[in-house]
Amino acid sequence: MYAFEYHRPTSVKEAAGLIGQVEDPKFLAGGHTLLPTMKLRLAGPANLIDLGQIAELRGIERSGDTLAIGAMTKHAEVANAAEVKEAIPALAELAELIGDPHVRNRGTIGGSVANNDPSADYPAACLALNATIVTNRRKIAADDFFQGIFTTALEDGEIITQIVFPIPTQAAYAKFRNPASRYALVGVFVAKHADGVRVAVTGAGSNGVFRASEIEQALSGNFAAEALDGVTVSEAEMNSDIHADAAYRAHLVSVMAGRAVQTAVARG
Amino acid sequence: MTATGIGAPVRRKEDQRFVTGQGRYVDDFNRPGQTYAYFLRSPHAHATIRSIDTGPAKIMPGVVAIFTGDDLAADKIGGLICGWMIHSKDGSPMKAGPHPALAQGKVRYVGDHVAVVIAETLAQAKDAAEAIVVDYDVLPAVVDTAQATKASVQVHDVSPDNTVFNWHLGNKDETEAAFARAKHVTKIDLVNNRLVPNAIEPRAAVGEYDFGTDNYTLYTTSQNPHVARLVLSAFIGVAPEHKLRVIAPDVGGGFGSKIFIYAEETVCVWAAKKVKRPVKWTSDRSEAFLSDAHGRDHVTHAEMATDENGKIIGLRVHTTANLGAYLSTFSSSVPTYLYAPLLSGQYDIPAIYCEVDAVYTNTAPVDAYRGAGRPEATFVVERLVEKTARELGQDPAEFRRRNYITQFPHATPVIMTYDTGDYAASLDKALEIADYKNFQQRKQESARRGKLRGIGFSSYIEACGIAPSQAVGSLGAGVGLWESAEVRVNPTGSVEVLTGSHSHGQGHETTFAQLVSDRLGISIDQVSIVHGDTDKVQFGMGTYGSRSGAVGMSAIAKAIDKVIAKGKKVAAHVLEASEGDIEFKDGRFGVAGTDRSLAFGEVALQAYIAHKFSGQDLEPGLKEGAFYDPTNFTFPAGVHICEVEIDPDTGVTSIQRWTAVDDFGVIINPMIVEGQVHGGIAQGVGQALLEGAFYDQSGQLITASFNDYCMPRAIDLPSFQVGMTVTPCPSNPLGIKGCGEAGAIAAPPAVINAITDALGHEDIAMPATPQAVWRAAQKARMPMAAE
Amino acid sequence: MTTVSLTVNGQSVTADVDPRTLLVQFLRDNLRLTGTHVGCDTSQCGACVIHLNGQAVKSCTVLAVQANASVVTTIEGIAEGGELHPMQAAFREHHGLQCGYCTPGMIMSAIDIVNRKGNALDEQTIRAELEGNLCRCTGYHNIVKAVAAGAQGMAQAPMRQAAE
Known part of the structure; x- marks a missing residue:
């Protein structure tokens, strides 16, 4: 790890203020992507601003037909929260599938969303649930937020404060894990909303998380696994690596979508 | 059997420290004034070094020294060696290229050692390493095993076509004749995938030099500290043997990868004198992936001939073995004498011929990894046997049974003489445990759920102990492969056993104590096992090749016999009886036919106070040593059966049942033996389903972390059903055959045979990842379109 | 250097550390609690798992300064009075x-x-x-x-x- 200065602000305002004052800053959330990257010397911020002591960034709250989750809420907290299990059980299940128990005890939803790793799980939930990413400056619709691999609408120094999820009628997430890393080789989040079906795919796309329009169309008339019989997704936009080539990923998108729908329907 | 004697599942003595965090591994040692070493490694697979500028780095904070290959050469430090000479078919010796501990003019794989930075902290050493400027002339790389000899790239000057040797074993003419009269010939092409050993403890070394005594000390993660000392002194020339102390304390797993003598420990011990301070190096996992010796990496074509009765009459094998960029310590023995002699498997095959071409490539050195050669041989034999049985329409179990060797001793056409075994007994027991007779029902039940179920056999044999010395010497080994032991009886009757074996997970502190307890009739709490320190144990050959029981414990047994013989002399004097009348039984020396006797501890005390005999009649003291060299290799064998279920929609293979029935001869501690079987199976399953080291065409390792190299996790494995059969080994006094490698040898073909059975066709490579299995399942569904 | 104060196995500890010090390094090098091990550099192997405020975490992926004001339990801290956990x-x-x-x-x-x-x-x-x-x-x-x-x-x- 390269040397850096460490800052431990206790409010969003203080954290945001530091941005203008120090050189080459980086926010530290759960640290489970950033710290390994820094250990391998692939990142070397001069100033690390730890968001871990900011109480206002934590917490889960349901109000009406939305569920708001503070950016520094840990995966394990989302997985175990009664409010989440009640409102959007698919989201709790997704959180339970991230990394391993130790990772879930440190990693945060805000960190995951801000990083937009192409094989991270939360971006699929945000996109399929039509979430709003709330920052210290504005509110960003998920459709606008995710802009390609490790790229988001966040501006320099902008801090995610919470993610607000509309509560769907039915939803589920099916993940096919990369056997080695446990990230999503393919993860499909399906959500039936009052105004339509949204399906988001992570892990598979060569340009990061995306909505699968073929599958959305198939499910919009009939939200059932059978509706996906014969529905294929194009492999043209799929990622290819030593673990899975584009054709296999495209195939898995259909399979995982079917399994997610089955789970969602079975849950009622 | 006593509660702590031979055959008892004694709980391990060493575990108290391990479960409380009190184990002491190399990285836990910190010496006063210690500095930290960091190795600058080549980012290129193949390059000439035009220049190295360490100037800017040397003035960075905390830097103590920076050394390159020139500094080692100036001190006349020799290169790393390969200690097993192989001769090609034409009689010429293998072509061994130079292997300097720090590169001299050329780098030959990504991770090759270019320079070492020694600094006050590790972070400072890493900071400075980035400031070293190396001017590389990057050359094309050769990485592909099968293409190495055809490449225009030349890894070493001594080998224009990258061939290390062209070796063979067996009888070519007889084998050709067998194929000529065969009724049926089965052919197969196999890749035995390259693996990274990945002991969870990374390698580490601390070098230290005492100017007052001119003594060097090296703490190192070694499976064989005495061999390390011998190589470092006699061949590399870092320090004289009698001035170098090598300590291998608690070691966190080895699996072969910690046998070898590497660049890092060489540099640490040498540099400690240069910088006049202790030098510590600890590998991180990324370095381990690049620079620990890898395992396997064979490309093989093999054919099996059968006659009209379904009897195997011939086997011919051609293998290309990738040895990487340099010849590691025992690398040349692995695809030769640890491989081809096992190609007869458990079968009576009258004619076998095997050719092995070993090649250099711009990849990490390849050497022994759990099983070393024997897993590769077993994969060839067991895949071919399974395929042959299928082609002949025979039950794979019965086809094996029909071809088993049943008379012992049995001399194979590939220089081994199997001493004993009962292969059918293991098969019968395995079939029963695996509930083979109801397999078809289970297969149908899976089919109803849309799943493919398959069953696979592996009827393996291995040659363990890696001895006798005379035999291995005749095959090219640079050392003898006996073992030593010293049994020191204290005046209070407690016992210290000094052994040349080394425990890095095998539980020697317990099993060796059980032997002593059993033989001397004392509590195992009265026994301590001393190992891993060349200042304490005079010499030893270390632990690998499942040899610590068969060879190491036999040496202890031999020394115990001498202790008892001496004890009888002492007792005779004390009890005023003739030596011939003294019996040793249940821990007491007694006069035959009387009730006069002395406890073992009383005799020990009498031996040391020496009041009852004169020094002319008998030497005081009670301490005996022994060197033991067995009369043959040992031949553990068994049958493993793997049952899998495949999800054809995703290609995910899940292991539903695992049956292992092994014959390890006499077992000292069944709990520990079963644990060894479990661990071996996990590594074999890892090879078959999950693990594979892959380089891209430029020579970059693309599976260089646990993110891309898939290690077996708990969820990937089932619980194992383990059974034993016993035919005592006649080649050592304890009847032990060895158990450390069996699982890793048996497992890969069992898994692949099960998958191919489920899929209904043979074309699947290791690792059989979900993608590979899905694709194969697609092919199985559409046989016409696939080709 | 940054000051860090925490409780490890029931003992209060305060030290000045380079901010890039990982919690596992702090435990092993500063406190000589070498029972917590390092087996990888990608947060996967779990040899470094300790309890941070009662939850299992990988101490190789936590900065020592992040553990300020926390309660840490390591393998050395779970046996009581010579009796194994x-x-x-x-x-x-x-x-x-x-x-x-x-x-x-x-x-x-x-x-x-x-x-x-x-x-x-x-x-x-x-x-x-x-x-x-x-x-x-x-x-x-x-x-x-x-x-x-x-x-x-x-x-x-x-x-x-x-x-x-």
């Missing part, structure tokens, strides 16, 4: 370790599993929950048995569980 005892009794290197992390993870999932653990739960811990020696067979038995043992020693 029930999970330690279970690993010994069921031969849940060979080389011992992954063992501290395994045991700390196992205790955490019991704390979260209770004392009656089936095989599949244990295997799934051991996702973040690699062992190269045992094939996990006996680790699974040890965790199940240790979970039972912890039920019989409720006071010990509460203390953790």
Whole structure:
């Protein structure tokens, strides 16, 4: 790890203020992507601003037909929260599938969303649930937020404060894990909303998380696994690596979508 | 059997420290004034070094020294060696290229050692390493095993076509004749995938030099500290043997990868004198992936001939073995004498011929990894046997049974003489445990759920102990492969056993104590096992090749016999009886036919106070040593059966049942033996389903972390059903055959045979990842379109 | 340098550290608690697992400064008065370790599993929950048995569980 200065602000305002004052800053959330990257010397911020002591960034709250989750809420907290299990059980299940128990005890939803790793799980939930990413400056619709691999609408120094999820009628997430890393080789989040079906795919796309329009169309008339019989997704936009080539990923998108729908329907 | 004697599942003595965090591994040692070493490694697979500028780095904070290959050469430090000479078919010796501990003019794989930075902290050493400027002339790389000899790239000057040797074993003419009269010939092409050993403890070394005594000390993660000392002194020339102390304390797993003598420990011990301070190096996992010796990496074509009765009459094998960029310590023995002699498997095959071409490539050195050669041989034999049985329409179990060797001793056409075994007994027991007779029902039940179920056999044999010395010497080994032991009886009757074996997970502190307890009739709490320190144990050959029981414990047994013989002399004097009348039984020396006797501890005390005999009649003291060299290799064998279920929609293979029935001869501690079987199976399953080291065409390792190299996790494995059969080994006094490698040898073909059975066709490579299995399942569904 | 104060195995500790010091380095190098091990650099192997404020975390992926004002428990801190923690005892009794290197992390993870999932653990739960811990020696067979038995043992020693 390269040397850096460490800052431990206790409010969003203080954290945001530091941005203008120090050189080459980086926010530290759960640290489970950033710290390994820094250990391998692939990142070397001069100033690390730890968001871990900011109480206002934590917490889960349901109000009406939305569920708001503070950016520094840990995966394990989302997985175990009664409010989440009640409102959007698919989201709790997704959180339970991230990394391993130790990772879930440190990693945060805000960190995951801000990083937009192409094989991270939360971006699929945000996109399929039509979430709003709330920052210290504005509110960003998920459709606008995710802009390609490790790229988001966040501006320099902008801090995610919470993610607000509309509560769907039915939803589920099916993940096919990369056997080695446990990230999503393919993860499909399906959500039936009052105004339509949204399906988001992570892990598979060569340009990061995306909505699968073929599958959305198939499910919009009939939200059932059978509706996906014969529905294929194009492999043209799929990622290819030593673990899975584009054709296999495209195939898995259909399979995982079917399994997610089955789970969602079975849950009622 | 006593509660702590031979055959008892004694709980391990060493575990108290391990479960409380009190184990002491190399990285836990910190010496006063210690500095930290960091190795600058080549980012290129193949390059000439035009220049190295360490100037800017040397003035960075905390830097103590920076050394390159020139500094080692100036001190006349020799290169790393390969200690097993192989001769090609034409009689010429293998072509061994130079292997300097720090590169001299050329780098030959990504991770090759270019320079070492020694600094006050590790972070400072890493900071400075980035400031070293190396001017590389990057050359094309050769990485592909099968293409190495055809490449225009030349890894070493001594080998224009990258061939290390062209070796063979067996009888070519007889084998050709067998194929000529065969009724049926089965052919197969196999890749035995390259693996990274990945002991969870990374390698580490601390070098230290005492100017007052001119003594060097090296703490190192070694499976064989005495061999390390011998190589470092006699061949590399870092320090004289009698001035170098090598300590291998608690070691966190080895699996072969910690046998070898590497660049890092060489540099640490040498540099400690240069910088006049202790030098510590600890590998991180990324370095381990690049620079620990890898395992396997064979490309093989093999054919099996059968006659009209379904009897195997011939086997011919051609293998290309990738040895990487340099010849590691025992690398040349692995695809030769640890491989081809096992190609007869458990079968009576009258004619076998095997050719092995070993090649250099711009990849990490390849050497022994759990099983070393024997897993590769077993994969060839067991895949071919399974395929042959299928082609002949025979039950794979019965086809094996029909071809088993049943008379012992049995001399194979590939220089081994199997001493004993009962292969059918293991098969019968395995079939029963695996509930083979109801397999078809289970297969149908899976089919109803849309799943493919398959069953696979592996009827393996291995040659363990890696001895006798005379035999291995005749095959090219640079050392003898006996073992030593010293049994020191204290005046209070407690016992210290000094052994040349080394425990890095095998539980020697317990099993060796059980032997002593059993033989001397004392509590195992009265026994301590001393190992891993060349200042304490005079010499030893270390632990690998499942040899610590068969060879190491036999040496202890031999020394115990001498202790008892001496004890009888002492007792005779004390009890005023003739030596011939003294019996040793249940821990007491007694006069035959009387009730006069002395406890073992009383005799020990009498031996040391020496009041009852004169020094002319008998030497005081009670301490005996022994060197033991067995009369043959040992031949553990068994049958493993793997049952899998495949999800054809995703290609995910899940292991539903695992049956292992092994014959390890006499077992000292069944709990520990079963644990060894479990661990071996996990590594074999890892090879078959999950693990594979892959380089891209430029020579970059693309599976260089646990993110891309898939290690077996708990969820990937089932619980194992383990059974034993016993035919005592006649080649050592304890009847032990060895158990450390069996699982890793048996497992890969069992898994692949099960998958191919489920899929209904043979074309699947290791690792059989979900993608590979899905694709194969697609092919199985559409046989016409696939080709 | 940044000042960090925390409680480790019941003892208060304060030190000035380079901010880039990982918690595992702080434990091993500053406090000489070498029972916590490092087996990888990508946050996967779990040899470094400790409890941070009662939760299992990988101490190789936490900065020492992030643990300020926290309570840390390591493998050295779970036996009481010379008596092994029930999970330690279970690993010994069921031969849940060979080389011992992954063992501290395994045991700390196992205790955490019991704390979260209770004392009656089936095989599949244990295997799934051991996702973040690699062992190269045992094939996990006996680790699974040890965790199940240790979970039972912890039920019989409720006071010990509460203390953790």
